[in-house]
Amino acid sequence: MYSYKYPRPALTVDCVLFGWDMQTEQLKVLLIERAHDPYKGFWAFPGGFVDMDETADVAAARELEEETGVTNVYMEQLYTFTGVERDPRERVVSVAYFALVKPHKHKVVAASDATRAQWIPLSEIEKLAFDHAIILKTALERLRGKVRYQPLGFELLPEKFTLTQLQSLYEAVLGEQIDKRNFRRKVLKSNILIQLDEYETNVSHRAARLFSFDQTRYEELTAKGYIFEL
Amino acid sequence: MYSYKYPRPALTVDCVLFGWDMQTEQLKVLLIERAHDPYKGFWAFPGGFVDMDETADVAAARELEEETGVTNVYMEQLYTFTGVERDPRERVVSVAYFALVKPHKHKVVAASDATRAQWIPLSEIEKLAFDHAIILKTALERLRGKVRYQPLGFELLPEKFTLTQLQSLYEAVLGEQIDKRNFRRKVLKSNILIQLDEYETNVSHRAARLFSFDQTRYEELTAKGYIFEL
DNA sequence: CCAAAAGTGTTGGGACTACACCCATGA
DNA sequence: TCATGGGTGTAGTCCCAACACTTTTGG
Numbered sequence: 001m002y003s004y005k006y007p008r009p010a011l012t013v014d015c016v017l018f019g020w021d022m023q024t025e026q027l028k029v030l031l032i033e034r035a036h037d038p039y040k041g042f043w044a045f046p047g048g049f050v051d052m053d054e055t056a057d058v059a060a061a062r063e064l065e066e067e068t069g070v071t072n073v074y075m076e077q078l079y080t081f082t083g084v085e086r087d088p089r090e091r092v093v094s095v096a097y098f099a100l101v102k103p104h105k106h107k108v109v110a111a112s113d114a115t116r117a118q119w120i121p122l123s124e125i126e127k128l129a130f131d132h133a134i135i136l137k138t139a140l141e142r143l144r145g146k147v148r149y150q151p152l153g154f155e156l157l158p159e160k161f162t163l164t165q166l167q168s169l170y171e172a173v174l175g176e177q178i179d180k181r182n183f184r185r186k187v188l189k190s191n192i193l194i195q196l197d198e199y200e201t202n203v204s205h206r207a208a209r210l211f212s213f214d215q216t217r218y219e220e221l222t223a224k225g226y227i228f229e230l
Numbered sequence: 231m232y233s234y235k236y237p238r239p240a241l242t243v244d245c246v247l248f249g250w251d252m253q254t255e256q257l258k259v260l261l262i263e264r265a266h267d268p269y270k271g272f273w274a275f276p277g278g279f280v281d282m283d284e285t286a287d288v289a290a291a292r293e294l295e296e297e298t299g300v301t302n303v304y305m306e307q308l309y310t311f312t313g314v315e316r317d318p319r320e321r322v323v324s325v326a327y328f329a330l331v332k333p334h335k336h337k338v339v340a341a342s343d344a345t346r347a348q349w350i351p352l353s354e355i356e357k358l359a360f361d362h363a364i365i366l367k368t369a370l371e372r373l374r375g376k377v378r379y380q381p382l383g384f385e386l387l388p389e390k391f392t393l394t395q396l397q398s399l400y401e402a403v404l405g406e407q408i409d410k411r412n413f414r415r416k417v418l419k420s421n422i423l424i425q426l427d428e429y430e431t432n433v434s435h436r437a438a439r440l441f442s443f444d445q446t447r448y449e450e451l452t453a454k455g456y457i458f459e460l
Numbered sequence: 461c462c463a464a465a466a467g468t469g470t471t472g473g474g475a476c477t478a479c480a481c482c483c484a485t486g487a
Numbered sequence: 488t489c490a491t492g493g494g495t496g497t498a499g500t501c502c503c504a505a506c507a508c509t510t511t512t513g514g
């Protein structure tokens with residue numbers, strides 16, 4: 001038992017992971033079905049308590065791995081939720097994290113406590129536990145805000161992709177149609193794509209050229225104050 | 231005494247308040263001189279513990295008022311600092327807040343516990359307690375990022391101001407020179423300024439016209455998806 | 461009349477939008 | 488040969504950066 005002069009809220013982390021499903025061209029979110037009350041049967045973000053000897057960043061990575069098997073993803077702090085009644089049991093403050101992953105690279109494994117972890121399409125999400133609907137909304141706003149001035153698209157796509165795939169992703173995230181020619185011109189001019197000598201296979205129409213993201217080049221440009229836009 | 235099965239970090243808030251000194255054309259930050267150890271004599275942001283029945287937002291506003299007498303300012307959450315060794319006494323997690331105020335409208339009063347609260351020019355800040363130097367750095371990045379696409383300048387200036395005053399403020403925050411004609415054209419075209427029929431007084435040169443910020447108009451434009459830039 | 465800051469227009473180049481047709485491939 | 492998506496260019500407009508002189512005022 002640990003005793004304090006004044007009461008303290010518990011401290012947790014929650015991880016909002018976005019992934020892009022290339023087959024269905026949908027944004028998905030990694031969720032866990034809760035096995036116990038409160039909110040038994042509801043969906044929730046992976047997360048859990050912050051230990052005394054770890055930062056919230058470390059706790060977020062650890063909980064994510066424990067609950068979903070997903071490791072080694074870039075996460076950034078999103079927002080801290082401090083509502084007094086967030087958790088019906090007791091006061092819990094939660095630091096939420098935000099990440100973009102390539103789902104095919106991160107096989108979701110059965111969670112340690114036998115709850116299901118699954119990629120759920122954004123459009124089909126319902127019954128979220130606690131205040132996780134608000135957390136999701138906040139994460140979506142961050143995603144839409146960032147996508148315009150940081151090349152986030154490449155975090156979600158496989159290493160090699162076509163320009164049309166990149167465009168569909170942007171259209172889905174931004175919720176608007178983009179002109180094909182203008183999109184291509186803009187993204188190529190930015191000089192952060194490497195044109196490969198490879199093409200799609202197994203398509204019943206002209207095969208599209210593949211590209212990859214030039215991380216090194218992007219870092220060079222960023223260091224010089226360059227800001228990627230749309 | 232309050233007992234828990236597992237240890238818990240304490241939860242605090244810290245408030246980073248920026249103000250603009252029109253006389254000296256300097257950005258200032260509201261700081262408190264610590265009266266006790268640890269970090270006795272160092273400067274720190276106003277802040278304190280989050281009570282069990284209040285959100286962090288409420289705690290930030292309350293602590294700010296208690297320690298500096300400043301009330302009724304718009305604050306937004308900045309970032310949550312969770313370093314294990316932030317506080318040498320015990321583990322303390324702090325939710326930092328960020329605000330812009332018009333210093334002349336917020337008289338700083340003697341703090342309740344006899345410590346000094348003062349506006350310190352950014353360039354003269356030293357000896358910050360805890361990890362407050364990192365918090366300040368984070369707040370400055372937020373300020374510089376936001377100033378480009380939100381009309382923050384008006385939060386810092388008095389109700390009536392000249393275009394030159396507005397420009398100096400932007401130059402100070404962004405750390406770069408701006409062309410006078412281009413700046414004026416751009417800011418006037420944005421349609422969020424009201425041109426007044428009033429002029430500076432007591433200057434020994436041509437008196438500059440005064441303007442005020444058109445809050446209503448800005449909200450109309452924002453609602454329609456307009457995004458202010460520079 | 462002098463010092464000091466206010467105020468004002470133009471031009472050239474680059475970026476953005478809108479828009480429609482031919483090409484390559486597999487079935 | 489057909490269906491499907493891949494790939495390409497131009498013209499008009501708007502926005503931006505760069506740049507220097509005249510005006511007003513108080514001392």
